[in-house]
Amino acid sequence: MQDKIIVALDVSPEKAREIVAKTKDLTAIYKMGPVLWHQWGAESLSFFKDQGVRVMIDFKFHDIPSVAAASLVCLAGHQGSEVIWGVTLHALGGFSMLRTAVIERDKLPKDRKFLLFGVTVLTSMREKDLYRVGINRTVDAQVKKLSMLAQDAGLDGVVASAKEISAIRKVCGKDQLVLVPGISLDSNRRRDLDQKRAATPREAFELGADHLIIGRDIYQAEDPRERLEMMIEAIRVDKILH
Numbered sequence: 686m687q688d689k690i691i692v693a694l695d696v697s698p699e700k701a702r703e704i705v706a707k708t709k710d711l712t713a714i715y716k717m718g719p720v721l722w723h724q725w726g727a728e729s730l731s732f733f734k735d736q737g738v739r740v741m742i743d744f745k746f747h748d749i750p751s752v753a754a755a756s757l758v759c760l761a762g763h764q765g766s767e768v769i770w771g772v773t774l775h776a777l778g779g780f781s782m783l784r785t786a787v788i789e790r791d792k793l794p795k796d797r798k799f800l801l802f803g804v805t806v807l808t809s810m811r812e813k814d815l816y817r818v819g820i821n822r823t824v825d826a827q828v829k830k831l832s833m834l835a836q837d838a839g840l841d842g843v844v845a846s847a848k849e850i851s852a853i854r855k856v857c858g859k860d861q862l863v864l865v866p867g868i869s870l871d872s873n874r875r876r877d878l879d880q881k882r883a884a885t886p887r888e889a890f891e892l893g894a895d896h897l898i899i900g901r902d903i904y905q906a907e908d909p910r911e912r913l914e915m916m917i918e919a920i921r922v923d924k925i926l927h
């Protein structure tokens with residue numbers, strides 16, 4: 686089963702159950718952020734476990750080092766947490782926060798460990814949005830800077846748009862995983878989404894993504910299973926999948 690496409694479930698628990706039931710033979714990893722967690726809570730982890738799939742927890746932690754690390758430890762303490770494949774932190778939280786998170790993650794029992802990913806620049810942001818928060822450099826330069834920071838701190842990878850993959854590879858090499866949101870099969874639809882630095886699944890893989898994170902393009906489709914099959918087919922043609 687492929688794990689290249691991670692299905693983001695920013696939906697209700699009912700809808701999440703329905704989508705997992707329809708697609709769990711097509712993908713090995715789903716993503717849960719605050720939208721689903723706040724409706725369902727930690728017991729959702731047992732659901733994913735029973736379905737035989739992994740889950741990425743996308744809470745994008747951004748806090749003082751001790752609190753960010755303690756949050757990770759609490760997450761790992763939930764029943765069913767062995768199903769957690771990865772967790773996100775904002776790389777902008779700084780070296781100390783990232784490094785402390787890695788150190789605390791490494792102390793967890795082997796079956797509770799997960800990968801850690803640094804969110805670089807949200808795919809909904811453009812250069813002008815960076816300027817408005819006081820960052821006076823290009824998106825590429827900021828993503829590069831934060832990717833190097835995440836790598837230095839020992840994170841397993843970063844989250845960035847397809848447009849920055851080659852810049853990340855230049856500074857971090859091939860070892861850092863690059864997870865790419867902001868994906869849609871349909872270029873008209875991509876313009877409607879709040880994702881500003883977007884790409885199709887094929888474009889993102891051609892540019893060197895390790896995993897894609899795809900939400901609305903799948904869960905808002907009339908037939909989410911068919912939509913996911915189309916995406917898998919699109920990347921199979923490129924021999925990303927065999």
Ligand code: C5P
Nearest residue numbers: 693806807808844866867898899900901
């Ligand atoms: O619906 P859509 O495919 O745009 O969802 C993308 C998902 O990826 C959302 O769950 C969003 O929280 C997440 N994400 C993102 N940009 C980042 C990091 C995570 O869109 N930089």
